[in-house]
Amino acid sequence: MADYTAIITTTPDVTVVAGGDLLRTGNVWHYDLPRARTFGMIASKQYQALSLPFGGVTYTVYALPRHWPLASIALKTTIQAALLYTSLYGPYPYDSLRVAEFSGPWSMEFSGFVVLGASEFDDYDGTLRNRLIRITAHEVSHQWWYGVVGDDQIREPWLDEGLARFNELRYYEAYAPRDVTWWWDNAIGVNRPTAPVNSPVSAFNTHNAYLISVYNQGARFLDALRKRLGVNRFNVFLRDLYQRGAFRLITTQDFLKVLQEDARVDVRGVVRRFLK
Numbered sequence: 001m002a003d004y005t006a007i008i009t010t011t012p013d014v015t016v017v018a019g020g021d022l023l024r025t026g027n028v029w030h031y032d033l034p035r036a037r038t039f040g041m042i043a044s045k046q047y048q049a050l051s052l053p054f055g056g057v058t059y060t061v062y063a064l065p066r067h068w069p070l071a072s073i074a075l076k077t078t079i080q081a082a083l084l085y086t087s088l089y090g091p092y093p094y095d096s097l098r099v100a101e102f103s104g105p106w107s108m109e110f111s112g113f114v115v116l117g118a119s120e121f122d123d124y125d126g127t128l129r130n131r132l133i134r135i136t137a138h139e140v141s142h143q144w145w146y147g148v149v150g151d152d153q154i155r156e157p158w159l160d161e162g163l164a165r166f167n168e169l170r171y172y173e174a175y176a177p178r179d180v181t182w183w184w185d186n187a188i189g190v191n192r193p194t195a196p197v198n199s200p201v202s203a204f205n206t207h208n209a210y211l212i213s214v215y216n217q218g219a220r221f222l223d224a225l226r227k228r229l230g231v232n233r234f235n236v237f238l239r240d241l242y243q244r245g246a247f248r249l250i251t252t253q254d255f256l257k258v259l260q261e262d263a264r265v266d267v268r269g270v271v272r273r274f275l276k
């Protein structure tokens with residue numbers, strides 16, 4: 001982890017969105033981001049911002065004009081997800097969390113900062129069964145798993161992506177239980193994994209094969225562990241892993257070591273089914 005300071009001078013009317021404490025003087029944006037994995041930033045002349053302080057954290061969504069009506073939806077989902085992960089795993093480490101729309105197709109996590117692709121906004125249909133809700137829950141999860149608890153995203157990407165996919169499920173379980181079946185059918189589906197959960201990125205030839213084996217199978221693995229341990233023990237385990245892994249990098253071995261200490265049941269069958 002590192003402490004970042006960035007001082008960015010822009011041409012007029014540009015909004016710079018990044019993670020951390022912000023001091024703005026005219027066109028000069030001064031960001032301070034302590035104990036972070038990455039300093040990411042995005043800028044636009046078109047952003048409109050919607051902000052809400054809640055529980056000691058200020059949440060802000062920056063949307064492009066055509067999606068401005070959906071800023072409040074993204075903001076509500078961000079806050080709901082952050083409150084859920086705080087209660088399940090432990091505290092969020094910064095005073096702010098910023099979410100900014102990106103005109104391209106993808107979404108991505110950075111420390112204190114999330115980028116949501118315009119295509120996620122385009123998928124919004126007035127219900128909770130769409131990518132705007134699901135991927136917001138996913139990207140916010142990375143503030144806990146990837147941000148606070150780090151991992152090697154190339155060699156063991158399941159540690160953050162499996163948890164992010166699984167936390168989509170926990171979001172729906174908490175806030176939209178009637179949509180849980182939809183989530184299983186749409187986010188996970190019936191595609192079969194081609195490699196174990198803990199495979200490196202280099203094990204896959206296509207993005208889809210990577211998603212199925214690492215993200216989706218990661219969520220299946222965590223769900224199977226939760227069933228084996230019972231939800232209370234499982235929650236104790238992940239809180240423990242969060243506390244012990246905070247501001248460090250964890251490996252699959254660390255995950256298994258904490259699991260073995262906290263499980264109180266034999267988990268070897270589940271572990272063998274998913275991990276190599």
Ligand SMILES: [Zn+2]
Binds near residue numbers: 138160161164
């Ligand atoms: Zn992810």
